[in-house]
Amino acid sequence: MAWFKRKDAGIKTSTEEKKDTPDGLWYKTPKGNIIHTRELKNNSYVCPDDDYHVKIGSKEYFEILFDDNQFTELDKDMTSGDPLNFVDSKPYTTRIKDTIAKTKLKDAARTGVGKLNGLDIVITCMDFNFIGGSMGSVVGEKISRAIDYALKNKIPFLMISKSGGARMMEAGFSLMQMAKTSAKLSLLDEAGIPYISLMTDPTTGGVTASYAMLGDFNIAEPGALIGFAGPRVIRETIGKDLPKGFQSAEFVLEHGFLDFIIDRRQLKNRLYTLLNLLRS
Amino acid sequence: MVRYGIFGTGQAGNQKLIINFVLLKVQFMVLEFEKPIADLEHKIQEMIHLAKGKNIDLSEDIKSLEEKLQVLKKETFHNLTRWQRVQLSRHGDRPYALDYIYEMTNDFIELFGDRTVKDDKAMIGGLGDIDGRTVMFVGQQKGRNTKQRQERNFGMANPEGYRKALRLMKMAEKFNKPIVTLIDTPGAFPGIEAEERGQGEAIARNLREMFKLKVPVICIIIGEGASGGALGIAIGDKVYMLENTWYSVISPESCSSILWRSWDYKEQAAEALKLTGPDMQENGLIDAIIEEPLGGAHRNMQDMAVRIKQQISAALAELDKMKPEKRIEKRIEKFCNMGIVNE
Numbered sequence: 001m002a003w004f005k006r007k008d009a010g011i012k013t014s015t016e017e018k019k020d021t022p023d024g025l026w027y028k029t030p031k032g033n034i035i036h037t038r039e040l041k042n043n044s045y046v047c048p049d050d051d052y053h054v055k056i057g058s059k060e061y062f063e064i065l066f067d068d069n070q071f072t073e074l075d076k077d078m079t080s081g082d083p084l085n086f087v088d089s090k091p092y093t094t095r096i097k098d099t100i101a102k103t104k105l106k107d108a109a110r111t112g113v114g115k116l117n118g119l120d121i122v123i124t125c126m127d128f129n130f131i132g133g134s135m136g137s138v139v140g141e142k143i144s145r146a147i148d149y150a151l152k153n154k155i156p157f158l159m160i161s162k163s164g165g166a167r168m169m170e171a172g173f174s175l176m177q178m179a180k181t182s183a184k185l186s187l188l189d190e191a192g193i194p195y196i197s198l199m200t201d202p203t204t205g206g207v208t209a210s211y212a213m214l215g216d217f218n219i220a221e222p223g224a225l226i227g228f229a230g231p232r233v234i235r236e237t238i239g240k241d242l243p244k245g246f247q248s249a250e251f252v253l254e255h256g257f258l259d260f261i262i263d264r265r266q267l268k269n270r271l272y273t274l275l276n277l278l279r280s
Numbered sequence: 281m282v283r284y285g286i287f288g289t290g291q292a293g294n295q296k297l298i299i300n301f302v303l304l305k306v307q308f309m310v311l312e313f314e315k316p317i318a319d320l321e322h323k324i325q326e327m328i329h330l331a332k333g334k335n336i337d338l339s340e341d342i343k344s345l346e347e348k349l350q351v352l353k354k355e356t357f358h359n360l361t362r363w364q365r366v367q368l369s370r371h372g373d374r375p376y377a378l379d380y381i382y383e384m385t386n387d388f389i390e391l392f393g394d395r396t397v398k399d400d401k402a403m404i405g406g407l408g409d410i411d412g413r414t415v416m417f418v419g420q421q422k423g424r425n426t427k428q429r430q431e432r433n434f435g436m437a438n439p440e441g442y443r444k445a446l447r448l449m450k451m452a453e454k455f456n457k458p459i460v461t462l463i464d465t466p467g468a469f470p471g472i473e474a475e476e477r478g479q480g481e482a483i484a485r486n487l488r489e490m491f492k493l494k495v496p497v498i499c500i501i502i503g504e505g506a507s508g509g510a511l512g513i514a515i516g517d518k519v520y521m522l523e524n525t526w527y528s529v530i531s532p533e534s535c536s537s538i539l540w541r542s543w544d545y546k547e548q549a550a551e552a553l554k555l556t557g558p559d560m561q562e563n564g565l566i567d568a569i570i571e572e573p574l575g576g577a578h579r580n581m582q583d584m585a586v587r588i589k590q591q592i593s594a595a596l597a598e599l600d601k602m603k604p605e606k607r608i609e610k611r612i613e614k615f616c617n618m619g620i621v622n623e
Contacts, residue, residue, distance in 0.1 A: 081620035137619035182487035208480030227472030228480035
């Protein structure tokens with residue numbers, strides 16, 4: 001006879017749902033504040049004590065933005081090829097396979113189509129966990145198709161960037177994804193369909209120098225690192241220390257390249273207000 | 281290793297130096313793999329000098345050596361490794377954008393400034409004619425000596441450079457002149473001011489706006505084509521690479537430092553990146569390669585300029601037949617087809 005009797009029949013929570021991001025029960029922010037992960041989740045992954053925006057991925061952003069977390073994922077099974085047979089410390093194909101196994105993601109971006117407070121929207125969101133959110137053919141192609149979808153159905157496009165830049169293992173191909181996504185955005189631009197680019201921590205390199213900076217509305221999360229060249233490269237090039245706050249979202253706003261900075265807790269409502277203003 | 285012409289001949293005494301200088305007239309910087317060629321060339325020159333001075337007939341020997349030289353040159357330059365091509369693309373004597381422009385045009389008026397911040401000396405442009413037809417040239421410019429290199433910022437443009445380029449391209453569109461861009465940069469400049477003035481935004485805007493240009497756009501990589509800094513003026517109906525150039529998302533050195541965590545794997549990185557003209561063409565990322573004279577563009581700049589000019593004329597003849605809307609559509613389609621995915 002069991003000591004405890006289970007009243008509810010069979011616990012059916014799938015593994016995916018069980019796993020919280022960030023892992024573990026408690027989360028410690030860089031400033032040292034400790035918060036329970038459940039509370040963090042209910043607070044759009046922002047620490048209530050110091051407003052620290054935890055780095056999150058597409059799963060969490062979709063959960064925050066889509067009504068009732070309902071959305072249709074486009075190009076769900078697209079994965080990277082290895083056009084150059086690239087090998088560094090390990091073959092690119094192995095790296096991809098390992099990363100897919102580790103992250104349960106197919107590549108560094110996912111596209112969802114759904115509703116935001118009742119308004120239709122296409123969202124492509126990058127995942128930094130997948131090889132530093134690097135942009136290869138899959139990221140470029142997924143964004144292109146998301147824009148195609150927005151064009152065809154005349155609905156706004158939101159791009160959430162979080163990336164170290166281009167994916168070196170796809171060399172020339174990854175460079176041309178900057179061109180490809182910009183080409184599609186030129187069509188969206190001409191068609192007069194709103195494009196909102198949300199830059200999160202970090203957004204650098206080829207991503208900044210293409211779709212991230214091409215929004216009708218360029219917006220960012222507080223404190224996000226946003227720049228073309230990485231801070232280390234700049235420091236090495238000029239041989240000087242960088243000023244405090246250099247390349248932060250606030251710095252980029254101050255220099256005129258952002259429309260506004262938005263706290264993640266207000267993100268959904270602010271996006272709704274903006275889209276609604278454009279609509280009426 | 282780079283060996284400087286007159287100082288590097290290894291001969292003692294001023295007299296000898298002067299003789300060498302007079303004899304060879306133009307002496308190029310010699311790359312490591314070019315050394316056997318340079319040595320042989322030097323030997324031939326010495327024999328000619330000897331034959332003249334002592335009045336003896338060495339023509340047979342000279343002829344056989346010259347034949348040997350041709351064979352050696354062909355062997356060397358037809359079997360270049362990727363890294364060797366990278367070295368050639370950075371060769372100190374290699375012609376730069378303005379060299380080609382002045383060589384190709386009868387009239388050329390250089391235009392300056394982005395109308396916002398300043399004139400970026402790393403990005404040049406202006407109106408010139410190719411066989412009587414006016415073209416807007418835009419290109420990155422490197423410097424020849426220390427002072428020029430600093431002035432040109434080693435061919436690394438700031439945001440104002442990209443905005444200057446876009447201003448000139450829009451002007452070309454207004455006056456219905458085709459655009460030719462000459463790409464030669466180790467990258468867009470990574471500096472504090474560059475970030476403050478929106479390096480990323482400047483490049484991104486160029487990418488998007490170049491897809492909308494109603495006039496023909498021809499892009500030619502004439503030296504180094506490093507990443508976004510190169511792409512920022514390289515969206516065109518036709519994209520060509522000179523034979524000994526490279527075009528990729530990162531330089532072999534930086535790739536080595538990031539992926540191998542050391543600067544010593546640049547040769548491997550160059551191989552892995554597949555960054556040469558033949559690689560890029562095979563992968564459908566450029567339209568064609570423009571062959572260089574044997575030994576590289578710097579060995580015969582006039583010849584190289586003629587080849588570039590012919591390619592531009594041929595491309596324009598083809599592009600002129602299309603309506604602007606069709607050209608734009610094809611330009612977009614071309615770049616949208618780039619990328620390999622599994623699904």
